[in-house]
Amino acid sequence: MRWRSVSLGTAAALAAAVLVGGGLPALAGPPAPAEAATSPATYTNPVSAGVVDTFPDPAMIRGKDGAWYAYGTTNPIFNSDGEAGERILPILRSTDLVDWEYVGDVYPAEDPKPSYWASGTRPWAPDIRYIDGQYHLTYSLSNGGVALLTAETPTGPWTDRGLYFGSAQVAGCPTGNIDQAIFTDSDGTHYLYWGSYDVICVSELTADATELTGEVTQVAQGRRMEGAYVVQRDGWYYLMYSDAGCCDGAFSGYTVKVGRADNPRGPFVDDHGIDLMALSSKGGYVLASNGNGFAGPGHNAIQTDLSGQDWIVYHAIPTEDPDFPTVQTRAGNLNLSKRPLMIDRLDWIDGWPVVRAGAGPSSGEQVAPVTTAVLGSAFEDGVPGDWPVRGAGAVSPGTETDAGGFARVTPDASGTTEVVTADEMAGDLRVQADVRFSADGSAGDSGTAAVRVGARGQNGATATIDRGSGELRLEVRQGARTSVDVASLPSGFAYDEWHVVAVEWRGDTIAAGVSGDGLRDPLAEVEVAAPRNAIAEGPIGIAASGASVDADNLSAASLYVPVTERVADPVLGEMLPEHSDEFDAAGAPTAGDAAWSWVREPASGPTVTDGSLVWPTQAAELHTGNNSASVLLRDAPEGDFTVETKLTFDGTRGNQQAGIVLYEHDDRYVKLAHSILPLNRKPGQFLHKVEFGKEAERPTTPTPIAVANAPMFGAAPAETTWLRLHAHVDQDAGEWEFRMASSTDGEDWQWGGVWTFPVQGDIRIGLVSMNATGATAEFDYVRTYAMPDSGATEETPTAAQSDD
Structure with missing residues (x-):
């Protein structure tokens, strides 16, 4: 349906949903x-x-x-x-x-x-x-x-x-x-x-x-x-x-x-x-x-x-x-x-x-989801006896194996017959029903089946399946004023089978649609602006004209409250110089900044040139039992922090990669890298990936503990990609939580998923350039930031937004 993106809400439908327990x-x-x-x-x-x-x-x-x-x-x-x-x-x-x-x-x-x-x-x-x-x-x-x-x-x-x-x-x-x-x-x-x-x-x-x-x-x-x-x-x-x-x-x-x-x-x-x-x-x-x-x-x-x-x-x-x-x-x-x-x-x-x-x-x-109607009926016990029937036709119960009970509205030859709820509903609401033209008494290729909302005489909204014209029509009437929109139904529309018809009324906008199963696959959609003074207040119901119509699962509920803003991404506190390096001193990185140290120092190491750490990829790995790659490390600060680098990478063939690691030891780390990975089904084609990997002990493996390695994938990288790893200790769970982000301009960050593992030893900040030779990584800087005491979000969460 052409539901408006920021529409359709109900204060009674949903309250705050929350994230529990020590999340980032x-x-x-x-x-x-x-x-x-x-x-x-x-x-x-x-x-x-x-x-x-x-x-x-x-x-x-x-x-x-x-x-x-x-x-x-x-x-x-x-x-x-x-x-x-x-x-x-x-x-x-x-x-x-x-x-x-x-x-x-x-x-x-x-x-x-x-x-x-x-x-x-x-x-x-x-x-x-x-x-x-x-x-x-x-x-x-x-x-x-x-x-x-x-x-x-x-x-x-x-x-x-x-x-x-x-x-x-x-x-x-x-x-x-x-x-x-x-x-x-x-x-x-x-x-x-x-x-x-x-x-x-x-x-x-x-x-x-x-x-x-x-x-x-x-x-x-x-x-x-x-x-x-x-x-x-x-x-x-x-x-x-x-x-x-x-x-x-x-x-x-x-x-x-x-x-x-x-x-x-x-x-x-x-x-x-x-x-x-x-x-x-x-x-x-x-x-x-x-x-x-x-x-x-x-x-x-x-x-x-x-x-x-x-x-x-x-x-x-x-x-x-x-x-x-x-x-x-x-x-x-x-x-x-x-x-x-x-x-x-x-x-x-x-x-x-x-x-x-x-x-x-x-x-x-x-x-929870809203699954109980404020008004309506599934007609399992027939049509409620106090529901008014308007028009000269008849309303009768029906039953079948799939639907169970349903209501059949059979108009007389002279006009329209409708059955409406005894009670009324007001405000922004959603009304839906399963409807079909009855196999018994259908008038060939003519007739209409309609769902009524705010049905006060001719006033209110009527969403009509018109078999004669092959259209879905939405008409909203208030006195002499009427708003109408129509849309064609598919040429093969099965009028004699069940379809979901839904009407949504918010403020001055009313929309309607029809689908086979309500799985966001509309067969027709219509939308109108309400005439002056038109309101949804009134009963709901089913109407038929020119043909017998079956209806089931008629329901009205207040519209959901739309959420229109995303949760805030992490914001950075002050930069921590002792845990950062702008790569201003030419030569070996350990000479320019003594805070750096090596795990497996390479024979011919990377060098700082023109304000960047230039590091050709190694034919080495940091994967389960194959721990041969060099890792350049420095201490991380205490508490939560975010580390960022600006990486220019020219990889062209499979498995070349470079990026940041937060490293405890060779079998316990997370890695955020620009990686070149083969496309399995297309030999010779390679993908540039932001790869977020985790290696740690598999918690369900008996001693001796087996080590596992697995990735997530971030957004698309560019020749120059900014990478961030945000580290947080969940004190209640006793585990590290690491969240990744990447950017192709250093300003618009796309934040992805979280890897965790239990807190054991100290985490250090590191860089790698590895797996296959032939590419060069240029790290413009490594910057580490403290996280604001307010909780590292752009706005302070309300009580309803805080952790369970």
Whole structure:
């Protein structure tokens, strides 16, 4: 729908959401909506806790019965109960998005499996859509391939529609054939996005969404890029994806990012204009780790609650309990990470989606989604007896397997019949319902089905699906004054199947839209300015003219309060000269500043020339058991600090890298570097990445402790890139938290995720230039800053924003 970016709010819907427990000061908490008039429901992540042990790669949809259904990757969901093995594509159900119950598997263990499953395959990454009266569940096969199932209810029984494609590369798309998602454009065209490690592609689907057709387009590429999910908002197509490692326990660097385009085939660009097909890392951060006990947040889907607030659905790994014991799977014995189901508020700020205004994953008590209507009915017990019926027609109850109870409005031949709520509602609000033209008594290709808001006689807003004209029409009337907007429905619009019609009224602006499943994929959108003196006050209801109309899940709720400002990024205090170097003294760095020292001093070391430390890359490494690289070190200050360097780097081939390290010893450090990494699926092509690496002991490995190394990826670097590492000690958790940032002009900083490890020894500030020869790093300076006592944010957090 053409929902306005800064619109649609309710003081009663959401109160402040907070970030818990010793997170970096930069992530003290998101700006809070206005104070709630009542105490709303709350939740705590992970929302699947106590139900299943894990629920990776979640997809979600609201069924026509009004409940929400979530689908997860094949995993050992009942391991803690002593159950061996895995469940294949498990399903959860909830009536409030918070309290979930397990309701079965897409493929029960005893059922036969498709013949096209290769030996040992593990079905992954489901996606769910409602298209022309059927639920379309797609999933990928761990050894390559994407399959389609359809059903008339969210839990099956499922009809196997076969493979879109198998493990063989699809022409024009050099990628791993997994991690698919369907998107339906406003003209009714269905698209399939897919790809993993390292290219994402899109192809049009046939009208019934069962086969690929036409051209395949590459829309994004990057190191470990996967998990595409597309939504449409305000005329833009947003491609969300995850990069870095998804499932490596506390070393998972998964991060959700986004690009947008004015076409579902792209080109998609991030929030700094970097094409998602560029040979670089990308910004556009939606969700990144924040040091609050969850690693690797990612592989997301989107849901919208009854207030119009969007929520991101994703998995993350609890760092205190990240790994399963060895599990027997269809592919043999595997070591798997726990990835439970998480939800969090998704804000749209300046045209870009970001979780909790940039605060990241939540832990501790949070305000829950709005899932209970102030007015309305699911019609499970028929139409409430006190609801007025206007017009000469009839209103009767109906029932079916999927939707359960619903209301049927049957007009007489002379005009319109509507049924409205007995109670009224005022203020800014959101009204939605599932509607369809009844298969019984429909008048051919004519008739209208409408959702009414503020229905006082002819006054109020009416969002109408007009079958005769093939349009969605929004009409807002106040006396003799009327505002109207119309939009064409797709030529193949299935009038006899359920569609979600939603109307949002804020102040003087009213918008309406229709979609198949409410997954931010509108088939038509309209918007008007209200006539003078028009208000939303009044009942809500369903109207029919010229045809019998079915309605279900009619609801009205106050609009959510939009968050319009991001959380403040860290600001720097005074520079600390004793921990900084401008590289003004020519010669060896240790000669110009005695505070520097070496770990493995190179035979021919770097030199300070013309105000920069010039350091050719070494054929050496600082990776797990291979600790051969030289590290130039100096002491770090006590307490929280931020270290910054300006780096010019001319790398051109794989694995050359240079940057900052915060170093305890060879097996315990974080590194922020400009790295040159190969593009796995395109031999000979290399990516310029801002790489944020962590090496430390793996906490769940028995003695002797194994050392692990993992990256996150920052925004795109340039020939000259500014790098920052912010270090904070979480006293309560007893751990270091390190947050990265990068800039291509030294002023506009893009802040990314957080790595943590327990406090043990002293951290020192260092530089590296390593891995492969042939490149030169020029460090213009190293500057270390204290952090302000106020908490290192640009504004003092309110009580509602402080840590739990």
